[in-house]
Amino acid sequence: xxxxxxxxxxxxxxxxxVLVSPHRAQRPWQGQVEKTAEANLPAYDPTCYLCQGNRRNxxxxxxxxxxxxxxxxxFPALLPPEPEEQPTGHPLFRAEPETGxxxxxxxxxxxxLTLPEMALEDVGAVIRTWSAQTAELGARPEIGYVQVFExxxxxxxxxxxxxxxxxxxxxxxPNEPALEAVQQAAYHQxxxxxxxxxxxxxxxxxxxRVVAQNEHFTAFVPFWAVWPFEVLVTANAHVxxxxxxxxxxxxxxxxxxxxxxxRYDNLFEVSFPYSMGFHQxxxxxxxxxxxxxxxxxxxxxxxxxxxxxFMVGFEMLGMPQRDLTAETAAQRLREVSGVxxxxx
Numbered sequence: 001x002x003x004x005x006x007x008x009x010x011x012x013x014x015x016x017x018v019l020v021s022p023h024r025a026q027r028p029w030q031g032q033v034e035k036t037a038e039a040n041l042p043a044y045d046p047t048c049y050l051c052q053g054n055r056r057n058x059x060x061x062x063x064x065x066x067x068x069x070x071x072x073x074x075f076p077a078l079l080p081p082e083p084e085e086q087p088t089g090h091p092l093f094r095a096e097p098e099t100g101x102x103x104x105x106x107x108x109x110x111x112x113l114t115l116p117e118m119a120l121e122d123v124g125a126v127i128r129t130w131s132a133q134t135a136e137l138g139a140r141p142e143i144g145y146v147q148v149f150e151x152x153x154x155x156x157x158x159x160x161x162x163x164x165x166x167x168x169x170x171x172x173x174p175n176e177p178a179l180e181a182v183q184q185a186a187y188h189q190x191x192x193x194x195x196x197x198x199x200x201x202x203x204x205x206x207x208x209r210v211v212a213q214n215e216h217f218t219a220f221v222p223f224w225a226v227w228p229f230e231v232l233v234t235a236n237a238h239v240x241x242x243x244x245x246x247x248x249x250x251x252x253x254x255x256x257x258x259x260x261x262x263r264y265d266n267l268f269e270v271s272f273p274y275s276m277g278f279h280q281x282x283x284x285x286x287x288x289x290x291x292x293x294x295x296x297x298x299x300x301x302x303x304x305x306x307x308x309x310f311m312v313g314f315e316m317l318g319m320p321q322r323d324l325t326a327e328t329a330a331q332r333l334r335e336v337s338g339v340x341x342x343x344x
Contacts, residue, residue: 003325011224012187012195014179018226019314019321022328041112041161050162052109067122068129069106076102078168081142100170101137105129107163114152114163114271116261116340123254130167131242131250134280137169138241144284145173148242153273155300155308173282180279181288188290196292200234209330212259216252219260221330226320228309229267229329231260231297239293240281259338264299266336274299 001007008017049056052064058074078100087096107118107126115123134146150165151158173181187195203209203220211231212219222232233256239245245253264272275298281291300308302324315321337344 003327008319009224009326011222012199013183013222013224014176015183017319018224019319020325021321021323022325024323043110043112045111045162048111048160048162050104050106050160050164051111065106065109067108068126069109070103070129070133073102073104073166078102078170098171100143100168101140102169103133103137103167105133105165105167107165111162114261114265115150116258116265117342118258120251120254120258123258124250126165127242127245127250127254127257130165130278131245133167134241135243137167138243138283140169142171143169145170145177145282146280147174147177147277148280149275149277151275153271155273156275158273173284177279177282181282181291184290184292185288194238194290194292196234196294197238200236204236208327211263211330211333212256214252214255216249217256219256221326221333223326225326225329226322227298227300228302228322228324229264229297229299229333230326231333233257233260233295233297235293240288240291241293242278242280244293260297260333262338262340263333263336264297266339266341267333268301268305269341270305272299272301 003020004022006019006021006023008019010017045051046054048054050062052062052066052069055061056071056074060071060074062069062071078098081097081099085097088094105126107113107115108122115126118126130148134148137143138146146167146169148165148167152163154161184195187193191198199222200218204213204218209220209223210218211221216236217233218236219231219233221230225232233253235245235249235253237249239249261272264274276295278293278295280293281288302309309322311320
């Protein structure tokens with residue numbers, strides 16, 4: 001098959017297709033141009049509500065924290081349950097209460113250090129914090145799923161440049177992991193194996209889409225990628241949640257995260273925006289055969305630091321479409337330096 005011509009690729013993780021149109025990559029662009037991120041942020045910003053010692057919008061004061069700092073989101077998307085709330089009764093207009101917990105995780109007191117600029121051991125400390133929060137929130141009887149995610153950059157909706165992530169623990173399993181649960185269980189039932197174990201082994205053997213790897217984790221542009229420089233990070237061993245990672249696996253994940261995000265920043269020599277999130281096995285007490293722990297990176301930039309991919313038109317009404325093949329994206333990421341451009 002000629003991958004230089006229009007074709008579609010199947011995503012076995014969610015059961016959907018993506019249209020790939022490589023010949024469109026050279027089309028002229030006269031559309032929206034984004035502003036680049038501020039280049040030189042201070043180590044401490046007295047006006048930042050996430051910096052140590054500062055007062056947040058709702059009046060709470062941050063402590064003089066020295067490592068990752070966790071607090072309940074002052075503007076949570078989820079609230080504690082109210083006993084009188086009941087689902088709607090009409091089958092055509094279904095609604096039901098959704099409750100949960102929303103937390104913020106500041107990576108460090110440094111206002112100016114993103115993950116690719118942090119030391120390996122400091123990234124490891126962030127991962128251990130995510131793991132501890134997953135274990136704590138996942139143990140609550142009212143919680144069915146723990147979603148750890150980071151929105152980096154204003155173009156991805158980040159409202160504060162101080163490097164941080166969020167954790168939303170929900171009563172029900174959200175749409176995306178629910179779709180993945182169905183596909184992974186179906187693969188397990190059909191083959192007796194694990195979908196992402198097999199995908200990871202095949203990607204490591206082929207190498208053409210691999211961006212970074214070590215003994216414990218592999219990062220690659222998935223064959224079915226939708227976003228231009230999308231990356232999937234998978235555990236080489238079969239684990240299902242962050243708390244199952246050993247100390248060496250945490251270090252391996254920190255290493256791969258740094259490799260991926262440094263290459264992102266170096267690609268256009270800008271603090272590269274993305275949404276990243278872990279997909280962990282749900283904690284609702286149900287069986288999830290074949291579930292494999294992994295993380296998605298969804299960056300929007302396409303041609304340069306100022307031109308991003310828009311999901312509009314055919315993508316919204318038909319199916320996702322991309323102009324850059326996964327193989328080309330992986331090659332471009334591999335070719336950039338593994339040393340951050342600010343540190344050369």
